[in-house]
Amino acid sequence: SSPVRVRFRPSALRSSCWSFTLFLVTFSRHLSTAVATNGTESVDIYIGAGCFWHVQLVLNKAEEKVLGRDGSSVTGITGYAGGKDNGGSVCYDNYGKKGHTEVVFMRAPRDKLPSIAQAAWSGLFNDGERQDLANKGSPYRAAIGFRGGKFGSPELAKVFDDVAGGQASLEAGSGNEEDTLKQRRLLVYDMDTFPFHQAELYHQFHDYQGGWRNQLQGDGRLHDVDCPNELVAMLKSPVVIALISGIGFCCLVCAASFGWKYFQQKFRRNGQTPLP
Template sequence: MMMLEKAVVAALVCLYSCGADAYSTSSAANSKHNNDVLSRRSLGAQALRSLVAATGAATGAAAIVGHTPAAVASEGDEVDVYFGVGCFWHIQHEFVDAERTILSRDDNSLTSRTGYAGGSKVDSEGRVCYHNFQGIADYGKYGHGEVVGMSLPSSKVSDFAQVYFSLFNPKTKDRVDPQDRGGEYRSLIGIPQGQKSPLYEGIAKAAEDAGFKLELGKGNDPDTLGKKLVYVYDSTKFPFYQAEVYHQFHNDFQSPAYGKTYNNLANLALDDGRIRGTGCPDRV
């Protein structure tokens, strides 16, 4: 990686990690501080995007694979991966920002989608769904965790791994929403071939630098809270299942609303086929 490119990634990681602790509380006393942190991150992200640009730098019947956009700044082959740490709403927003910053992707080429992975079960129609009153294909009961799936140049997976580990609370090494408990919120990464993948080395280095240990995901694994642990899955054995349209580009409960422009990315992605109906209870 070129020296300038390394600086861009390092700065992006700092933007996330420096603000992570602000998300660990929702008390009114920290409201102004949280907003200040978010404002600094927003301005910093805009600056980084400018820097990168200037340097040129079947429905529910099966797992929904990544959509490869035509116009992206990429190096090498595209690979479908997923990352999970707590609620997927917040994580999707951060990876959308990373796609824009590191890969210079625009609204029409973003690939980050919320979803489920890491479980060993689907229903008779191949569905994995969020908790619902009908009791259809509940992802928690099927052993899956909340994740964000995306398509990345293979040469950039290690950069996104650095961003991923910066999303944990830097003091506790836990997710920023520890009130969410259970295997549904465990920390997990999915790459083709898992720990045997040539991509694993870069992820392992990012984990070591951040103070985490990696463990082979066997499916239906328990929560990782308090363990400084991330499960690594072979995504060919534990594929990504896209979440419902309702859960795409959604506001989270850790920060102020992301705004209608961000929320409307779901409609754009639905219209052009990057996301689709899953057959689960949903708004479409």
């Protein structure tokens, strides 16, 4: 009998490869859907509502209560986001000029996000307005951020819309907005377009669990940033500049008044009529 010959057909191999690739793509989609459905998928978000010291306190406590986290697993850290200028270092002395607002980043399981959102809403807002009324201006506007933003991830936007309960409107953020105070607005940013920038170490865990700062820094969850130190940053802040300018002006006025009285007394001692 004649030997059997097996002929190699490249077209058949290509067809098999395409079929296998299609299977892998379909399987991975089903797998990711199953993970999301089971709630084990982690979601990255950031939230801003005034000074980020207090926002971090509220979110860290929510992580403890809702997620059972501590210093070894907590994720909420302070930073800046929402600005159009994301080049170079974003620091305390320039984040406002770059259009950013103060926020706190955290990572949470998708199925726990409604509980985290509820804790944030009740701890940071009253009747649709942020509780922090002392800090005003664009760097303190109310905001949330996640990948896709309001229109790219409508299911995440709905979580925050539900906890707001109609007390505030969720609006897609375009960057560099003015303050939202007394407007009952919550800006929603796409994290891919408006990324999170970690704040300086001295801004981390300022109002709660200060020891966690060293713990997160030790295991790489916090890092040094290329920014001025705390003293330099404070001296360059608008509030301190205004305060120093005010003190300088008062000193100048006092010096001028003292000098004027001195010359008047000198004229009197010399028997001259003092100037009016």
